[in-house]
Amino acid sequence: MAELTYRGAVAYGIAQEMRRDPSLVMLGEDIAGAGGVFKTTVGLLEEFGPDRIRDTPISEQAILGAAMGAAMTGIPVIAEIMFSDFIAVCFDLLANEMAKSRYMTGGQVSVPVVVRTANGGGSRFGAQHSQSVENWVMMIPGLKVVAPSTPLDVVGLMAAAVRDPDPVVFMEHKSLMADKGDVPEGEIVDELGVARVVREGTDCTIAALALMVPRAVEAADRLADQGISAEVIDVRSLVPLDTQTILGSVAKTSRLFTVEENPRLCGWGAEVASIVADEVFWDLDGPVVRITTPHIPLPAAESLEDMAIPSVDRIAETVAKRMG
Amino acid sequence: MKTTEADTGLYDYALREPRLPPPENRDNDELPIALEQRLAMYELQQLLRQFEKRAYDLFMQNLVKGTSHLSLGMEAVATGFGQAMRPDDYTFATYRGHAHTLARGAEPGRVLAELLGRENGILKGKGGSMHLTSVEHGMMGSYAIIGAHLTIANGAAWSAQMRGTDQVAVCFFGDGTTNIGAFHEALNMAAIWDLPVVFVCENNLWMEYTPIDLITAVPNPAADRAPAYGLESIIVDGNDADAVHNVAVGVIERARRGEGPSLVEAQTYREQGHSRADPGKYRPPAEVEAWKQRDPIPMYHERLLRLGVPEADLSAIQQEVARRVDEATEFAKSGGTPGEEHLMTDVWADGGSAWRN
Numbered sequence: 001m002a003e004l005t006y007r008g009a010v011a012y013g014i015a016q017e018m019r020r021d022p023s024l025v026m027l028g029e030d031i032a033g034a035g036g037v038f039k040t041t042v043g044l045l046e047e048f049g050p051d052r053i054r055d056t057p058i059s060e061q062a063i064l065g066a067a068m069g070a071a072m073t074g075i076p077v078i079a080e081i082m083f084s085d086f087i088a089v090c091f092d093l094l095a096n097e098m099a100k101s102r103y104m105t106g107g108q109v110s111v112p113v114v115v116r117t118a119n120g121g122g123s124r125f126g127a128q129h130s131q132s133v134e135n136w137v138m139m140i141p142g143l144k145v146v147a148p149s150t151p152l153d154v155v156g157l158m159a160a161a162v163r164d165p166d167p168v169v170f171m172e173h174k175s176l177m178a179d180k181g182d183v184p185e186g187e188i189v190d191e192l193g194v195a196r197v198v199r200e201g202t203d204c205t206i207a208a209l210a211l212m213v214p215r216a217v218e219a220a221d222r223l224a225d226q227g228i229s230a231e232v233i234d235v236r237s238l239v240p241l242d243t244q245t246i247l248g249s250v251a252k253t254s255r256l257f258t259v260e261e262n263p264r265l266c267g268w269g270a271e272v273a274s275i276v277a278d279e280v281f282w283d284l285d286g287p288v289v290r291i292t293t294p295h296i297p298l299p300a301a302e303s304l305e306d307m308a309i310p311s312v313d314r315i316a317e318t319v320a321k322r323m324g
Numbered sequence: 325m326k327t328t329e330a331d332t333g334l335y336d337y338a339l340r341e342p343r344l345p346p347p348e349n350r351d352n353d354e355l356p357i358a359l360e361q362r363l364a365m366y367e368l369q370q371l372l373r374q375f376e377k378r379a380y381d382l383f384m385q386n387l388v389k390g391t392s393h394l395s396l397g398m399e400a401v402a403t404g405f406g407q408a409m410r411p412d413d414y415t416f417a418t419y420r421g422h423a424h425t426l427a428r429g430a431e432p433g434r435v436l437a438e439l440l441g442r443e444n445g446i447l448k449g450k451g452g453s454m455h456l457t458s459v460e461h462g463m464m465g466s467y468a469i470i471g472a473h474l475t476i477a478n479g480a481a482w483s484a485q486m487r488g489t490d491q492v493a494v495c496f497f498g499d500g501t502t503n504i505g506a507f508h509e510a511l512n513m514a515a516i517w518d519l520p521v522v523f524v525c526e527n528n529l530w531m532e533y534t535p536i537d538l539i540t541a542v543p544n545p546a547a548d549r550a551p552a553y554g555l556e557s558i559i560v561d562g563n564d565a566d567a568v569h570n571v572a573v574g575v576i577e578r579a580r581r582g583e584g585p586s587l588v589e590a591q592t593y594r595e596q597g598h599s600r601a602d603p604g605k606y607r608p609p610a611e612v613e614a615w616k617q618r619d620p621i622p623m624y625h626e627r628l629l630r631l632g633v634p635e636a637d638l639s640a641i642q643q644e645v646a647r648r649v650d651e652a653t654e655f656a657k658s659g660g661t662p663g664e665e666h667l668m669t670d671v672w673a674d675g676g677s678a679w680r681n
Contacts, residue, residue, distance in 0.1 A: 025486065051486065057516070062475045062509035069479015069493070072464065073414065075486055077479075092472050092506075105457040105465065106448035107670040141679075142671055165673035193681065241680040275680075 001184050007177040009151035010040035010116070013158030014078060016187065018048050021076065024162065027054040027063055028080025028116075037082055038118055038177055060086050064093035067113045072101070076112045076162065084119040084133045084171060091136075098167040099142030114161045115169045119147065120211055120261055121293075121309050122175030126300035130174075132261035132293070134209065137169045138238045138268055144192055145238040147171040149213035151181035153236060156190025164192060173210040193240030197249065201231035204255035204323060207246055207272060209235045212259040212310060219315035228323055238268050246272060247280050254285040257319055259310050260292040267292050289322050291315055342611030343529055343537070345563065345618040346591065352566045353627055365403050365565045366628060366638065369621050370645040372399040372423045375432055378649050379422065379439055383600065387657075388439045392453040395423035397563075397595035400620035401526050402427040404568025405494055408576050414464050414484075414493040416477040419454035420526075421466030424496055430458040432648060433655030442659030449662040450670065470497060471506030474523060478514050481521035481579075492579040493521045494572075500531030502545040511553040511587065520579035522572075523587045526562060528594045533606055546589035555587050562590030563620040566627070595619070 004012055018024050026044070028036075032055040035042035045053045056063050060081055067079035081087055087094060094115065101109040121130040138145050144166055148154045154172070161168040198213065199220050208216035213234045220230035231249050235242070250256050256276055258269030273288040291310045299305055376394045383392055395402065398420075406427025409415070417424040425435055430446060438445030439453050446458055454468035464480060467473035477495035484491035501507055502525060514521050525546035529536055542548035547557040558575070561567045568590060575586035593615035597604035604612070625638060671677035 023486075057509075057512060059509035059513060061472065061506045062478065062513040065472055065475020065477075065506070065510065066479040066482050066513065069464075069476040069481070070483040070486070071479070072476075073480045073483040075483040092469055093475070096469055097467065097472050097476065101465065102673070103670045104447065104451040104455045105459070106446070106450050107675070108447075108457055108459045109465065110673060141677070239679050243680045 001182050003180050004151045004183045005177065006151050006154055006179045007038055007040045009154035009183060010158070010172055011042055011044055012183065013155035014041065014044060015047060016155065017159055017162040018044070018052065024076050024078065025052045025054065025070070026078040026080065027056050027066060029056055029058055029082050031055060031080050036080070038172070038174065040172065060090035061093055064090045064098070064115065068093060068098050068111055071111045071113045072109050078114045078116060078162065081115060081117040083129050084117040085128050085131050087117065087133060087136060094137065094143065094169070095140045099140045103142060110165050111167050112165050113167045115167065117169065117171060118174050119171040120173045120175060121298050121305055122211065124300055124302055124305060127297035130298045130305070134171055134238055135262045135267050139266065142167070143239060144168040145171070146192060146236060147173065147210040147238065148236060149173070149176065149210050149234050151179065152183050152188070153190065155183055155188045157192070157236065159189040160192050163189070168192070171210065175211050193237045193242055195236055195242035195245040196234045197231060197245065198234045199230070199232040201229040201253065203229040203253055204257060204319060205231045205233060205246070205249040205253045206257045206259060206315070206319065207233045207235055207269070208259040209238070209268065210261065212261055215310065215312050216259050216315055218312045219319065222312070222316045223319055226320055228320060230319060235268070243275055247276065250276055250280050251283045254283055255323065256284070256288045258290045259315055260290060261309055262293060264290070264292040264295045286322065289318065291318050337535055337606045338608050340535065340608055342608040342614060344611065344614045345593065346561055348618065348623060349561065349564065349567070352564055353630055355566045355570050357566055357569060359631065359633070361407065362566070362628060362631070363633070363641070365407050365569065366624055367641050367645060368403045368406065368427060369399045369565060369624060370642055371432065371648065372402060372426055373621055374645050374649045375426060375436070375652070376422060378653055379436065382440065382653070388453070389441055390452055391599050392439060393420040393599045394596055395420055395594070397615065397619060398526055398528060398592045399423055400565040400568055400624070401496070401524065401562045401590045401592055404565045405524060405572040408569055408572035409462070409492070409494060412462060412489070412491050414462050414477070414480045414491060416464055416473045416480070416493065416495040417466045418470055418473065418497050418501070419466060419468040420498065421456050422453070425456040425458060425463050425466065428458065428461040428463045430461050430463060432652035436652050436656035437659045440656050440659070441661065442656060443662040443666070444655065444659035448666055450666065470501040471504035473497070474501070474510035475506050475513070477521050478510050478519055481514070481519040482517060484520055490580045491520065492576050494524060494576070495521060496524045496526060498531070499525060499527040499529065499536040499545045501525070502549060503540060511549070511555070514585035515553045515555065518582065518584040520582065521585045522575045522579055523585065525587070525589045526592055527589050528592050530594065530598070530607070532598045544589055546587055550587045555585065558586065558588045560588060560590050562592030563618050563623065565620060565624055
C-alpha cells in the first residue's frame, strides 16, 4: 500500500499501462522534459524515453490528429490537452473525427485513444483555464468520458481507459491534484461505466462528480448533524453512465440532488434528472434539484470563483432547504 | 451604404481574366516509365472518369442522394500517386475522395453502392460519398471537414515510424485546405518529426465557388508555403499522370528512406462544379474551355498512341472499363436499403451504441 497524491497517481497509472503494453505512447505539450504543467507526468520520460513520451508544439489539432492516426493504425495513444478549455481548439478532432470514425466507416476503424485533460476550477485562472467542460464531450456520440475523484480511481480508471478500444476523455481535476489517497500494491484495473456509493444514506441521494464528490460528502456529514441522512454517489463515468446505481439509490431515498461544476445549461445532471423523471418518477417524494455553477463564464477573483462553484455550504444549505 | 453594381461586380468571378493551364509538355513522353505501367495508368484514369460520369448520371436520376463531389478532370493526380504507392501504404482524402478510394483498389460496385445508400455499400450505407474508406486497401478515410485529416495522416506516418515499417502515408486535399490552421499544424509536426508522409495539394484553382488566388496570400497556395516548414517547393502538372507519377515516386521513396515529409502542389482543374449539380457558371468560360483542351485523359491517350500503342488496344481497355462500370452499377442497384438493424450498431468496439446501463 502506498499513499499517492492525485497528480502522482496520474503518472503511476500511465506507467502501469506503459509497462504492460510496450506499444503505448503519449504525446502533449510540456509532458516530457517538464513533467507536465500540473506535474502529472513526472518521471515518465526517464523511464520510457523520448520515443514514447513526446513533447509537442502548441498544436492541439496536430496532437489529437497524430493520436488518432497512430491509434487507427495499431499504436494506442494517450494524448494530453493541457487545459480542458483548449478542447475548443481541437474539437473537430474529438467531435467529428475520433468519435464518428467507427460508425461512419461501418465498423472499419478503431480509435483507441485516451485524451487526458486538466478540468475544473478553484485555481483562480479565470474563464479560459478553469471551466468544467465535461458536458462538452459527454454530448458527442462515440466518446466515453470519465472524471475520477480519488488517486485510486485515477489509477484504475486510467487503466480501464487505456485498455478500452474506443476514444475516452479522461478528466483530471486541477483542484484535486494535491489530494492524497491509498493505492494498493499490484496491478489496478477499474471499469468504465460504474458509479460508486461513497456514503450511504436513506433520506436523499446526492450525485456528484470529481471535485464535487468530496464537497458532497462533507455536506452530507453536516446534514447528518441536522438529522438528514444523505447518500452520496460518485458518478465517476459520464459515458457509459451507470444509471442503475443512481436509480437504485433514488428508489431507496426518494429524493435526488445533483452537484455539478459545469455551468447549468445542459450539464450532466440535466440528463440524470431527465432519466430519473422518466423512469422512477413515482418513487420521488419531491423535485429533483440541480446544484450547479451558474450559467456564467468563470470569474478569476477568489471571492467570485468561490461563489460560482458549488461549495460545501451551498450544497448543505440547498439540500436542507429543499428537504425541509 | 447602398451596394453598387461595382461592388457586386467584384464577385462576378466569371468576368475575371481566365487562369490558363500550363502548356502540354511532350518531353514527358520520355519519362522513364515502363509501358506496362503507363497502360495501367491509362486504365485507372479510364475507370475514374467513367465511374465519376456514372455517379453523375445516377445523381441526376435521383439515385445518389445527399451530395457528391466529383474528380472529373483531376484523375491524373489520384492515378499518378495511386500507382506509385505500395499496397500497405496509407491514403487519406477529403470529401472529394471517390477517385482516391478507387485508385487503391476498392471495389467500384461497393463504392457506387455506398453513394446510392445501399446495404452492400463499402460503409454499409452509414458514411456516404464524403467518407469513403477501405482499410483493407490502405484507404484510411475520406474526411469531409478539411484540415483535420492532414494531422491524422501524420499519425499514421508516426505509427509506421514507431513500428519500424517503411510504410508511407499520402494525404490529398484541395487548394482551399491550405488556408486552414490544421494544414500548418500538420506540416510543422511532420517536419519536426521527419514523418514519412506526403501531402498532395490538388490545386484546382477554385475553393468551392471562390477563386483561390483572391483569398490566398501567395500565388501557389501549397508550394509557396513549403519553405516555411523547411520543405522544397514542388509544383507538378496535375493533368499529366506521368509527370505526377514521376514526382510521386520520388517523394514517396524519400519518405520511405526516412528522409521526411514532402508537400506537392499538383495544378489541375475540376471540369464540373464543386458538388452535386453545380454547373460552375461562376467560372470564366475561356478558363473552363482552356482546361478542357488539357483534359488529362485524351492527352494521355495521344501520348500512348505516340509511344506506339495501337488504338485498338486503348479502345479495348476503354470498353473493358465500361463493362466494369456497368457491372458495378448493377451491383449497386441490386443492394437493399439498410434496415433498422444497422442504425444502432458500430458506435463502440462491442458493435453497439449503449451509453448507459
